[in-house]
Amino acid sequence: MSKIPSTLFDKVWDSHVVRKITDGPDVFLIDRHFIHEVTSPVAFLGLESRGLKVMFPEKTFATADHNTPTINQHLPVTDPLSANQLKALETNSAKYGISHWGLGNPKNGIVHVVGPENGITLPGMTIVCGDSHTSTHGAFGAIAFGIGTSEVEMVLSSQCIMQPKPKKMRIKVNGQPGKGITPKDVILYIISQLTAAGATGYFVEYAGDVFEQMSMEGRMTVCNMSIEMGARGGMIAPDETTFAYIKGREKAPKGADWDKALAYWKTLKTDEGAAFDKEYIYNAADIEPMITYGTNPGMGMGITQHIPVTQETGSGKASYEKSLQYMGFHEEDAMLGKKVDYVFIGSCTNGRIEDFRAFASIVKGRKKAAHVTAWIVPGSHIVEQQIREEGILDILTDAGFELRQPGCSACLAMNDDKIPAGKYAVSTSNRNFEGRQGPGSRTMLASPLVAAAAAVTGVVTDPRTLMA
Amino acid sequence: MAYDKFTTLKSTAVPMPIENVDTDQIIPARFLKATERKGFGDNLFRDWRFDANNQPRQDFVLNNPIYSGKILVAGKNFGSGSSREHAAWAIYDYGFRCVVSSFFADIFKNNSLNVGILPVQVSPAFLDKIFSAIEKDPKAELVVDLQAQTITIAATGESESFDINSYKKHNLTNGYDDIDYLQAMKEDIRSFAANSPY
Ligand code: SF4
Numbered sequence: 001m002s003k004i005p006s007t008l009f010d011k012v013w014d015s016h017v018v019r020k021i022t023d024g025p026d027v028f029l030i031d032r033h034f035i036h037e038v039t040s041p042v043a044f045l046g047l048e049s050r051g052l053k054v055m056f057p058e059k060t061f062a063t064a065d066h067n068t069p070t071i072n073q074h075l076p077v078t079d080p081l082s083a084n085q086l087k088a089l090e091t092n093s094a095k096y097g098i099s100h101w102g103l104g105n106p107k108n109g110i111v112h113v114v115g116p117e118n119g120i121t122l123p124g125m126t127i128v129c130g131d132s133h134t135s136t137h138g139a140f141g142a143i144a145f146g147i148g149t150s151e152v153e154m155v156l157s158s159q160c161i162m163q164p165k166p167k168k169m170r171i172k173v174n175g176q177p178g179k180g181i182t183p184k185d186v187i188l189y190i191i192s193q194l195t196a197a198g199a200t201g202y203f204v205e206y207a208g209d210v211f212e213q214m215s216m217e218g219r220m221t222v223c224n225m226s227i228e229m230g231a232r233g234g235m236i237a238p239d240e241t242t243f244a245y246i247k248g249r250e251k252a253p254k255g256a257d258w259d260k261a262l263a264y265w266k267t268l269k270t271d272e273g274a275a276f277d278k279e280y281i282y283n284a285a286d287i288e289p290m291i292t293y294g295t296n297p298g299m300g301m302g303i304t305q306h307i308p309v310t311q312e313t314g315s316g317k318a319s320y321e322k323s324l325q326y327m328g329f330h331e332e333d334a335m336l337g338k339k340v341d342y343v344f345i346g347s348c349t350n351g352r353i354e355d356f357r358a359f360a361s362i363v364k365g366r367k368k369a370a371h372v373t374a375w376i377v378p379g380s381h382i383v384e385q386q387i388r389e390e391g392i393l394d395i396l397t398d399a400g401f402e403l404r405q406p407g408c409s410a411c412l413a414m415n416d417d418k419i420p421a422g423k424y425a426v427s428t429s430n431r432n433f434e435g436r437q438g439p440g441s442r443t444m445l446a447s448p449l450v451a452a453a454a455a456v457t458g459v460v461t462d463p464r465t466l467m468a
Numbered sequence: 469m470a471y472d473k474f475t476t477l478k479s480t481a482v483p484m485p486i487e488n489v490d491t492d493q494i495i496p497a498r499f500l501k502a503t504e505r506k507g508f509g510d511n512l513f514r515d516w517r518f519d520a521n522n523q524p525r526q527d528f529v530l531n532n533p534i535y536s537g538k539i540l541v542a543g544k545n546f547g548s549g550s551s552r553e554h555a556a557w558a559i560y561d562y563g564f565r566c567v568v569s570s571f572f573a574d575i576f577k578n579n580s581l582n583v584g585i586l587p588v589q590v591s592p593a594f595l596d597k598i599f600s601a602i603e604k605d606p607k608a609e610l611v612v613d614l615q616a617q618t619i620t621i622a623a624t625g626e627s628e629s630f631d632i633n634s635y636k637k638h639n640l641t642n643g644y645d646d647i648d649y650l651q652a653m654k655e656d657i658r659s660f661a662a663n664s665p666y
Contacts, residue, residue: 018660019653024635027653031666039552041503050647055654056661067501081501088503125666132551132575148553148579150645158650160657164633166574196488197545200574230548232574264665296488296548315543319487412497412550421520433492433549435515 005271008237009168009203012143012268016126018160025162031125033060033155034111035098037067037085038414039130043153044092052157057097059159061120062089064102065110066131067414070377070404073103082415096156109380109406112136112348116220117382119249123238123265128155133348133430135226138235139219140242141268143203145233166232167201167277170270172208175284180464182358183218184350184428184447186210187225188290188300190282196298200230202278205270210284211236216245217354224349225430228297237269289463291335292432292445295323299432303450303462307333326434327442328422335444335460342425343374343455344437345448346404347411350428351379353386355448360395362452362466368400369458375417376401377409399456413438426454471584473643477566477612478622480537483602484529489542490549491576495558497550508554509561534606541568541598541610547576556583566612568619570595581636582645588612588619594628597621614641 006014019027035043040062047054054060067082077083086103093100101107107114112133115121123141128134132146151161171190191198204226211219219236226234243262246252253261288302301308309331310320324330329338345351345359356378368374376396378384384406387393393403410417411429413436419425421440428451432443446454449463456466499511516528524531540559546569547555556579559567565585570592572580580587590598601608601621609622614637620627632640639645650657 016664018657021635024633027650027657029657029660029664031664038500042505042553045504046647052647052651055657059666066497079501085501085503122666130551130553132549146551146575148551148556148575148582150553150579150582150647154647154650157647158654158657159661160650162635162646162649163578196548197571197573200545200571227549230545230573261665296490315485315487318485319543322486412492414497414500431490431492431549433490435496436492439496439498439515439520 005274007168007270007274007276008141008205008235008268009143012124012126013165025164027160028163029126029160030128030155031059032120032127034115034127034129034134035060035062035089035152036111036129036131037064037089039149040092040152041085041088042149043156044088046153047157054096054098054156055159060098060156061115062093062098062100063108063111063114064089066408066412068103068407069415070375070407070409070417073405106381109382110348110351110408112224113351113379113383116140116216117249117380119246119252122246122252122261123242124268128161132227133224135231135233136220136224136348138223138226138233139216141235141238141265143233143235146227166203168205169199169202169231169278169280170205170207170276172279172281173210173284174208174281175210177210177284177287180289180449180467181284181287182447182449183214183221185287185290187222188292188297188445189287191225191229191297192290192300193282194229194280194298196228196296197230198298199226202231204231204234206234206236207270212239215354216241217352220352221349225297228430238265289447289450291450291460293327293329293335295326295432295434297430297432297445299323300445303335303460305335307331307335336462338460339424340372340426340454340459341423342419343372343451344377344410344425344427344429345451346375346377346379346409347429348379349430350448351377351383353383355428356383356387356392357390358448359452360392362449362463363399363401363456364395366399366456368455372455372458374401374455375404375410377404378406380406410437412436413441419443426451426460471560471643474565474584474586474614474640476614477538478609479539480535480607481539481541481568481598481602481610482529482535482537483599484540484542485599487543488545488548491547491552491555492549494547494555495552500552500554505557507561508558509563512558512562538564539566539568539610539612540564541595541602544569544571544592546572548573551575553579553583556580556585560585568595568598581640584640584643586612586614586640588630590619590628590630597626
C-alpha cells in the first residue's frame with residue numbers, strides 16, 4: 001500500500017496537533033519555548049492574575065537580549081526601565097523554575113543564536129518565542145515561528161497554542177552562487193522577488209542545490225528572514241550537515257538517545273510527489289550581492305543596479321515615494337558610492353561565527369574608513385569566544401574596529417545602540433523599517449561582506465571588487 | 469486579559485491609506501520597556517504622530533480633528549514585521565476596536581483577535597470605496613456586523629462580507645479567550661505530551 005506523499009511541514013505539523021477544531025484553529029503542542037525580557041512580563045502577569053502555573057517549565061528557556069547593553073555588561077544596567085524588565089525575567093524564571101541565562105551568564109546571547117548553539121533546537125520540533133525571527137530555528141527542520149504575548153501565556157500555562165495550519169510554499173534555488181554571494185544575498189534576493197507580503201499565509205520549505213550545500217549558519221540566516229516576506233516561518237530538511245552541527249552540543253541527545261533521534265530525523269523530508277500550494281524556482285546565477293534601498297525588506301536589489309522606477313499607481317505609488325523620501329533616495333539612483341555613516345554587523349540574522357569570518361576576510365589588511373562608526377556585535381558569548389580564538393579579533397583591531405558584547409543591539413535599537421536621525425547605516429540585521437534602528441535612522445540591509453566593504457571604503461561598495 | 473465583547477460596531481473611521489504599515493511604526497521598540505500592559509495607546513504611531521521635539525505633526529491623520537472613530541482603515545499588508553503584541557495593545561488602548569485593510573500580516577491578525585480587535589479584510593476595490601467615502605465625508609460611518617460578517621458604508625449601503633472562523637467569532641462575541649479553552653483541555657494535552665519525543 002502506498003502512502004499519500006507528504007511534505008516535511010505536514011509531517012511535523014500533523015504530529016503536534018492535539019485537537020482539531022472544526023472551522024477553527026488546531027490546538028498545537030509546543031516542544032520548546034524561548035522567552036526574553038520584552039515580550040514575557042505581561043504573560044507572567046496574566047498567569048498570576050488567573051492563578052495558573054507553568055505546565056512544563058523544563059520546556060521553556062529564558063535569555064536576556066533585546067534590551068541589554070553591548071558594552072560594560074558587568075556594570076548595573078543604567079536605564080531603569082530596561083533594568084526592570086531584566087529583573088522581571090530573572091524573578092519570573094526563578095519563581096516558575098525556568099532556566100535563565102541572564103546578563104553575564106556564559107551562555108547568554110541572542111535567543112535565536114543560543115538555542116541552536118546549545119543543542120536545544122532539534123529537527124522535528126515545534127518551537128515558538130515572542131519574537132518573529134523564531135523562524136531561524138527552521139534551519140534544523142523544525143517548525144518555528146514567532147508569537148504574541150497572549151500566546152506566550154498560553155504556552156506557559158498549557159504548552160499549546162491555537163493556530164490555523166498555514167498553506168505550504170516551496171522555494172527552490174538551484175545552481176551555483178557566484179563569488180561574493182552569501183546566504184544573506186540569497187534570502188534578500190528571494191524577498192525582493194516575492195515582496196514583503198508575498199508569502200503571507202504560507203510556511204516555506206527551502207530546497208535545491210544552494211540550500212543543500214549551505215552551512216547551518218547560512219541556513220539559519222535564510223530561515224531567519226522568512227518572516228520578511230510575510231511567511232510564518234521557513235524550514236530546511238535536516239541532513240548530514242544538520243546532524244554534524246548538532247552532535248556533541250550540550251543539550252543534544254547522547255548515546256542510545258542519539259541513535260534513536262537520528263533514525264527519526266532521517267524520516268524528516270518531503271516525499272517525492274508531495275504537493276505544495278505554491279512553488280517558486282530561482283537560479284543561483286541570477287543573484288548578485290544584494291542591498292536594500294527602501295523601508296521594507298522587499299525593496300532590495302543587486303548592488304550594481306539602479307533604484308527602480310515605480311510602475312504602481314494610487315496608494316502603492318504614494319507608499320513607494322514616501323519610502324524613498326524617508327531614505328533620501330530617488331528613482332534611478334545608483335546605490336554604489338552612496339555615503340555610509342554607520343555599519344552594524346550582528347543580530348540573529350548575521351551574528352554567528354561565519355558572519356564575522358566573512359567580515360574579517362574583507363577588512364583584513366585594510367583600515368576602517370575614518371568617518372564610519374562600526375558596531376560589531378557577536379550573537380552570543382560563545383560566538384565572541386570563537387572570534388577571539390580564531391584570531392578574528394586581531395584582524396578587527398588592526399583595522400581599527402572594536403568588538404562589543406552580545407545582544408540584539410542596533411537590530412531594534414532598544415538599548416543605547418541607536419543610529420542617529422538622518423544617518424545611513426549598512427546593517428546585517430533583518431529590518432529596514434522607518435526608525436527601526438533609532439528614530440529617523442536610514443537602514444540599508446546587506447550581507448557581512450557588503451557591510452565590510454562599506455566599513456573600509458565609507459561608501460556602498462561591491463565587495464567583489466575587494467576580494468582576491 | 470479580558471476585553472469588551474464585540475457584536476456590531478457603527479462608527480466613523482480614521483483613514484490611513486499607507487501600505488506595509490509595520491509594527492515598528494505602530495509602536496516603536498523603545499516604548500516596549502513596560503512590564504505591565506498600560507499606556508501603550510499614548511505611543512501609538514509615535515514617530516508619525518510626533519516630531520523629534522514631541523510636537524504633534526499636523527499632517528498626520530491621528531492629529532487631524534476631522535477624523536475620529538473606533539475603526540482604523542489602512543492600506544494593504546497592515547501589521548507586518550515584529551510579533552510584538554504591544555502593537556495590538558496600542559491600537560486597542562487608543563480606542564480602536566476594528567482595523568480594516570485589504571491584507572493583514574499573519575501574526576498581527578492573530579494578536580488582534582487575541583486582544584479583542586476585529587481585523588476585517590476587504591477586497592482592494594471595497595477598500596478604495598471606503599477611502600473615497602471618508603474623503604467625501606469625514607463623518608461617514610461604517611457598520612461592522614460580526615454576526616453577519618459584513619461591513620457596510622452607511623451612507624451608500626454598499627456592503628461586503630468578510631471571513632472569520634467560527635471559533636474566533638464565538639470568542640470575540642462572548643469576550644472569551646484561548647487560555648480559557650486550553651485550560652479546559654489540560655488532561656488531553658498532558659497525555660498527548662507524554663507520547664511526544666521531546
Ligand atoms: S537580533 Fe533583532 S530580530 Fe533577532 S531576536 Fe534580537 S531583536 Fe529580534
